[in-house]
Amino acid sequence: MPSLNDIVAMAQAMEKSPVVVVEDRCLCVRNRNASCRRCMGVCQVGAIAIAANEITLDASACMACGACTSVCPTEALVSVAPLDADLSRAAAQAAVANGGAAVFSCARMAAKHQADPARFAEVPCLARIDESIIVGLVAHGADQVLLVDGDCASCKYRSVQPCIEATVAYANELLAVHGSSVRAVRTSAFPDSVLVEDAGDLYGSTRRGFLSEAAGAARETAVAAARTTIEQELGYSAEKLQIGERLRVSASGEMPRLHMPRHEVTINALDDIGLPCEENVETRLFGTVDIDTDRCNACSMCAVFCPTGALARDPVEKMSEPLRYLEFSASDCVQCGMCVDVCWKGAVSLSATVPTAELFDFEPRAFAMNTPPPRRSAFG
Missing domain, CATH: 3.30.70.20 (Alpha-Beta Plaits)
Structure with a gap:
């Protein structure tokens, strides 16, 4: 792939x-x-x-x-x-230049030419930034994360302000739960350390071109x-296959699983920052699933359609009938809700409040299924 x-x-x-x-x-x-x-x-x-x-x-x-x-x-x-990797690299380089402060700026503020462009990372809008970028920078030594934007009330991106606020809040929750004193701060002005008196040489038309x-x-x-x-x-072909061929359920009873780069960055960064100091974390990046085994009929559709494999059949008895166990790994859950959507028995519930112990537990949580009664033959 x-x-x-x-x-x-x-x-x-x-x-x-x-x-x-x-x-x-x-x-x-x-x-x-x-x-x-x-x-x-x-x-x-x-x-x-x-x-x-x-x-x-x-x-x-x-x-x-x-x-x-x-x-x-x-x-x-x-x-x-920009791409995630490019944005993180630019912010990390700016943090080194600023003595530890990672600074992001929206394009509108950057266009005012008040700050040294080598000391901040520019994005069209701060809504582009997600938690993995913020947490990753803190894990790599940033002692400040500043998100600079101007008067959003007159900006063409003003309707996405709640997205920016949510990212900052969720990132800070993750940092706090893991004992970090660093917080992402949204501000309307560049810090003094990145300001320049004469930006002509830095933003000249020749250099820009x-x-x-x-x-x-x-x-x-x-x-x-x-x-x-x-x-x-990699054997990739530009010819597009039909959806049934691309997303076919495998012999082991699963759809193709997705690798989640941002999840991997976040989990590794949190592990580098330190052990969690709270029992639970409120987040949109991860989730926790519960199954009402009294209502569940052990059809395993939740595991079949789980895009990341956070819900999966017991790997030892993957194709056994009847299904005896389902396993859940919080670190793989992306809180997408697919398991809830496909459960026609209403047995699956999903929560944004995640036990921190589960995020770093190598052992998945197991659900013991109630064995469904054998199907009766049409001939008695």
Whole structure:
């Protein structure tokens, strides 16, 4: 399988969009009964449409705010302006230059040319930033995380303000629960340490044009390399297979599982920051599942359609009948709600309050199934 970054790079070349749809990661593509519409809920211009196992994004309407990429639980929408890795790298370099302060700025504030561009990371809108980026920076030594934006009331991105506030709140909750004293702070002004008196030399038209050309050439080279990797080394074909072929249930009774890069970054970062000092954490990145075994009929559809394998059949008795156990791993749960959506018995519940002990427990929690009665033959 090509990596997510490979797919993004190739899609960028073909679609010229600030946000790329990785279709098979979308819950609504994987199962038409999925209720998730978080991306549509935050898109202020209606650029995203979901219907009949398809998700589409109108690149000409997209405003590049990045809010959809931050709320999507399965990372089916990926910002390529900038990529996560590029954004984190720029913020980390700025933190080193600032003596520990990682500074982000929205494009509107950056355009005022008040601050040294080497001392902050620029995004079109702060809604582009998610918890994994903030927590990752703290784990790597940032002692401040500042998100700088201006008067959002008159900004074209103003309707996504709640997304920014949610990201800051959830990131700070994760940091607090793990004993960190660092907090992400949203502010309307650059800190004095990054301000410049005369920005002419830093923002001159000649320098800006040179950087633009260099960035464009680098991007073209990266896209060409990604195309070669995908087509020659990974066996990727541009020809699109039918959905039934792409998302076929395997012999072990599972749909293709998704690797979640942001989850991996967050879990590793939290582990580096320190042990949790609270019993529970309120988060949108992870979830906890409970199953009413008295109502459950052991059909295992929740495990079949779980996109990450957070809910899974007992690996030792994967195809045994009748089903005896289901296992749940909180660190793999993305709180997407698919398990709830596909359970026609209403036996599955999902919560955003996650026991911290479960996040770092190598042993999954097991649910013992009540063995269903044998099916009666039509002939008695």
